[in-house]
Amino acid sequence: MNFRTFILGLAASFGLPWLLLIVVPAMKYQSLAPVAYDKEKDGMDGIYPPAPVNGQGQLVYVREGCNQCHTQMIRPVQLGLDGWYKGWGQDQEARPAAPVRSNRLEDYLGEKYALLGVQRIGPDLANAGWRLTDRAKVHQHLFSPKSVHDWSTMPSYAHLYKVQKIQGPPSDRAIKLPKKFALPAGYEAVPTPEAEVLVDYLFSLKRDFPVPGQIAPVAAAAPAPAKK
């Protein structure tokens, strides 16, 4: 083997996976576009996916490194229980009729980089937008996680809030805290714009919209057909 064949060997052995696993999929990804639902077949209007996530809030999520502990990805039931966790999808019923569907490439369309997550130390947030309903409660959770769950290991994001002296009537945006965690008398914590967009982002996390062409009457299919 001479020098040239050695270098060629190095280039070819890595170049093949580089081309097939990275370059070609990245090029093909560029042509991925939203699809319209077919009123006849799908029984609904609009386009899939309906709306992108809140980009401004995502920047805050990225800077704080939330994805170190929170995933945004529902696995299919044969790999994990994700789909059956209560409230992890659109259906917030105690016992949903069907598991939440696992995610597809299109669900993250329009995101510069999908924050699928590093570890799952906290709950999955792929469809958190359905689960979170009370803005004030989410702000309280971000400001003082321990006031929501005393076992929580989530860090406090108090630096996204402004603690100020109450002047005149208290702000209606001020965070309500239980007595044990209350701020000193005469002070209140109000969300900064950053905290507001972060909550907007969390509320916009809805990634289990029905897929065009795959909407089957769920109740009818008693033993779930093997989907490929």
Next chain:
Amino acid sequence: MQSDSITPDTVADNVRRAAIDKSVRGPVLFLFLNGAFWLMLATLLGVLSAVKLIAPAFLEGCPYISYGRLQPAHINALVYGWGVQAALGVMLWIMARRSGQELRSGKSLLIAAGVFWNITITFGILGVLMNKSTSMEWLEMPKWTWPILLLCFLTYAWPMARMFGRAFRPEGFMVSTWYILGACFWFPWIFITANVALHCLPGLGALGAGINAWYVHAVILLFFVPVGIGAAYYFIPKITGQPIASAQLASGGFWGLAILGGWTGMQKYMGGPLPAWMPAVGAFTAVMLLIPVGLVGLNHHLTTLGKHSSVATSPTLRFIFFGSLFYPVSGVVLALISTFWSGAAMQFTQAWYAFQMVSVYGFFSMCAFGAIYYIVPRLSGCEWLSVRLIRNHFWFSVYGVSTIVIMGLVAGWQQGADLNNPAFWDQNFMNHVINSRPYVVARAVAFGLISFSNALFLLHLMLMVAGLGRRSNAPTLLHREHHDEQALPTGSHA
């Protein structure tokens, strides 16, 4: 064994070796010293981030060190601060020695590149802590850093490629330089690909996450692993005085890694939004990698067979020996977190952290320590001061990293079992959080031990670089009597 018979040939050889050592002295010592500093910082950040994971209220007033920023800072300091710098130093020295070439010119350029590398990662890691993180794994530093880091790396890679090219002999077999050239060649390619895809393309959504996972695996398998194996292939025969057992095994291990290494990674997001074939291919190659891993392991085993007494005496061989033991272990851990049956249980758990630690710390860093213990005395002109410091460094590192890896795997199993426990389907995350807490405590303690050993290492290295080591002709060996001719011919320590 003929260490006493000094012939004109051996004198000429020694003069040539000394000239080569002298030519790379500045850059190599610069990289080692800065790398050791970053290593200590990285392990201290490891302690702190483990503490923050158990008790987020610790130093809560400071938003710069919340877990989401601290953990990336810890990993980046370990990978770019210590890992790449130590690797470049080891690569440069081995390449120069193995190819018999002096570094002809551009020494000050290399040092300048090293300075720029350090400045860039300092600002990059400060950026991560101060609200500029990109949240892309192993690429959390702000995006302006990557072109500078790339240029600095290429400044080192180019002279190494030149040396390799000048000394290449078709009939000869130089497996250690093969690996090192591979690392020089693949790292820029991987680094450019990931950064262009994630920072310059208009946005790849979930595919970007897949490419990011691929980047982490590719840097481990095609940069850290080759440097570690290259060092092992260089030092094991050199110190035991035995030739590498089998050229076929060596060649098979090399090409197996080269062919398979680039495919794996996307199985981190198995069951996720990526097209199903991508994680499937990644999982398949992660398991197939056990073949080249096994070939290299077997080869090292056969080479050290019957020479285990020198593992006890030579600090270099001891570190390299345990580093090479960790290589098959990291291969098994990779296979374990990659196959669908065990990987699905360990996905998104501390097992992922355990894999990064076993490959970057357990395998690569142990090999790099071994190499540093061999190289530095030849560059600084004095011998390591204290056997006890070396021994402490060794045992604290071995026990520390083993604890981190075992705890990570067991915690991963526990977390996976909790996540897939049907009894918890309508519960909040209380059980998951509480059940995984003890393992993180163990990690914090283990990182404390490692930080202690790294402080000793840094101190020892600083003394050596300052030229304050032992003035002696005999190497510092891990026996009470420093001359153990039976166990170790001094000729092998030239």
